Amino acid sequence: MCVIETSPVVETRRLVLRAPAPQDAPRIAALANDIDIARMTKRMPHPFHVKHAEDFVVQVAAQDPARASTFVIEHEDQGPVGVIGLFEGEDRVPETGYWIGREFWGRGFATEALEGALVWASRKWRRRALVAGHFADNPASGRVLEKAGFLYTGETRRAFSLARRADADTRMMVWMA
Numbered sequence: 001m002c003v004i005e006t007s008p009v010v011e012t013r014r015l016v017l018r019a020p021a022p023q024d025a026p027r028i029a030a031l032a033n034d035i036d037i038a039r040m041t042k043r044m045p046h047p048f049h050v051k052h053a054e055d056f057v058v059q060v061a062a063q064d065p066a067r068a069s070t071f072v073i074e075h076e077d078q079g080p081v082g083v084i085g086l087f088e089g090e091d092r093v094p095e096t097g098y099w100i101g102r103e104f105w106g107r108g109f110a111t112e113a114l115e116g117a118l119v120w121a122s123r124k125w126r127r128r129a130l131v132a133g134h135f136a137d138n139p140a141s142g143r144v145l146e147k148a149g150f151l152y153t154g155e156t157r158r159a160f161s162l163a164r165r166a167d168a169d170t171r172m173m174v175w176m177a
């Protein structure tokens with residue numbers, strides 16, 4: 001039997017992945033209000049105001065936990081450093097996406113959070129595969145996905161980026177449990 005957790009918590013070596021709370025909104029907005037983050041994602045607006053973060057917290061609370069989970073990535077000393085989501089999208093297998101605040105780049109947090117999320121996805125969410133796409137001009141995210149065990153499918157899609165107000169080439173990757 002698969003018991004769906006309504007508010008899962010994932011612990012890794014340095015990080016805790018947990019549901020966003022209303023009090024996280026100012027911090028999320030401060031980290032997310034960065035064009036170099038938003039333009040690497042499909043859906044993040046720019047500028048990213050506290051109201052956007054408040055709406056994000058409400059949207060996450062309304063997610064069907066069988067179909068999606070979105071986590072704040074919280075560092076043991078630094079507090080929230082980013083966000084990671086796993087959700088059913090346009091593909092048969094669910095998709096993952098994430099961002100880390102600029103001041104925390106290059107410390108392995110995205111990789112550690114993604115690896116923790118993958119363990120959770122296979123053991124608790126009972127998913128056997130996930131897809132992810134990164135924009136072709138975002139090799140850092142491709143590297144994160146590779147380090148976490150994703151492989152390139154060879155497919156490149158055009159995907160719309162809200163912050164770019166344009167489509168961009170998106171290199172598709174897949175992970176299997």
Ligand SMILES: CC(C)(COP(=O)(O)OP(=O)(O)OC[C@H]1O[C@@H](n2cnc3c(N)ncnc32)[C@H](O)[C@@H]1OP(=O)(O)O)[C@@H](O)C(=O)NCCC(=O)NCCS
Nearest residue numbers: 037040099100105106107108109110111134139140141143
């Ligand atoms: C991409 C992002 C999530 C990486 O977060 P992070 O915590 O710095 O990632 P990590 O430290 O775990 O790993 C980054 C890897 O990318 C590599 N990297 C960084 N810049 C790179 C570049 N320009 N080209 C190739 N590799 C690069 C790093 O060297 C590191 O790999 P290594 O461990 O083999 O040296 C972060 O930069 C971010 O949030 N960017 C904006 C939003 C985004 O891109 N989200 C993902 C959308 S698909």
